[in-house]
Amino acid sequence: MGTRIDGAATAYGRHGALRLSDDAARTCLARGGHRAGDLDILINAGMYKDRNIAEPALASIIQDDLGANRGHPPRLGHHGTFSFDIQNGGCGVITAAQLVDTFVGPGTAQVGLIVAGDADPAPRTSRGFPFAPAGGAFVVSHTDDATGFTRFTQRTFPEHQALFEANVRWDPDAGFLGRGKNVLEIVEAPELAEACVEHAADVTTQLLGEADLRPRDIDLLITSQYPLRFPERLARRLGIPLTHLPQVAPELGTLHTAGPIAALEAAIESGRFASAGTTLFVTVGAGVTVAAALYRATDISSTR
Structure with missing residues (x-):
């Protein structure tokens, strides 16, 4: 038994992380031969979100945008979609894959989607943001053969934690009319x-x-x-x-x-x-x- 990768997609352009993630997820599902309603689990591993949003989890918004089993409890004869965010920076996709594998590999869940997207949360005020705006997604499903992640x-x-730092701090002179705004600052050694x-x-x-x-x-x-x-x-x-x-x-x-x-x-x-x-x-x-x-x-x- 294993967790098979069925398809992947990315989306680029001058848009926010949510739209790019949505676009990538829709294309990914189509390529993988799945519908949004098939999803048992959805994990978002993106880091830099629109306007530095913290709550609600972006995964739940993506789930709703895709139409993946909205509402709770699930309708009679149907299943829900368990969605949540994880944050592990550039390693988030593999962390999410490991989590999904614990559900999909043994067959507890049948289909999972991993989504990741980043865009400058505030292009006019962010400082040192080095990443191109993009969203990505890949869909996996349970298989009874040996295909899938093995390790x-x-x-x-931590001795190198200072080599890359991202902080959000209040700048009293930033924002519209200089009335103050939270500003993202990234410093890379x-x-x-x-x-x-x-x-x-x-x-x-x-x-x-x-x-x-x-x-x-x-x-x-x-x-x-x-x-x-x-x-x-x-x-x-x-x-x-x-x-x-x-x-x-x-x-x-x-x-x-x-x-x-x-x-x-x-x-x-x-x-x-x-x-x-x-x-x-x-x-x-x-x-x-x-x-x-x-x-x-x-x-x-x-x-x-």
Whole structure:
């Protein structure tokens, strides 16, 4: 039994995180051959939300926008959709995948959707915001064969927490007519990229060792797209050929939580995900935090 990836999609443009997440989710469901009503669980892993909204959970709004089993309790003969947010920065997608796998893998739930999107919460006042606006989603379902995620790992290296800091603070001179506003400030140290590559390589090497695998056994490497050129630098550090990376457009190199979904989408669309025996997912974020997973894939088109 396992958790099979059925489809993925991303959305870009000058819109807020909610609209981009909605657009990606709708396209993803269509590509995966699912309807919104099929969803048993929906997790939003996005970080930077419209107007820095904290409540309600964005996942519940996405669920409502999609029309995924609105209302409680479920109608007779139907099921509900359990939706919630998780926040783990650039590693949120893998954290969400691990949570979904605990429901979908054993068959407690049949279909799950992971959504992630970021956009500058206040473009006129935010300072140092480095990420391109984007939303991403991928849909998974239960399978009775060996397809799916086989192993997860996550580690945080708090000695590097100062390399990337995001804070919301009150600026009395910001906002309309200078009457004050909460302002998002992001500060990134030049050493962040190297720290991410170094620790991602260490965590991944340990993961492969625990699975009795070597870098040459990896058919496909799907990673965060930020920091810039992280995928290529990590592949070189691990000794995985660059040809095992999906071809993601250069302008998508500044995606945050949706970055690994963009890589997954590219791999699926090119047919490389379907033909990969073993796929390695590696994500990085502030902390410095690293989350990684191994996935055994079969041809998506043959399972629908």
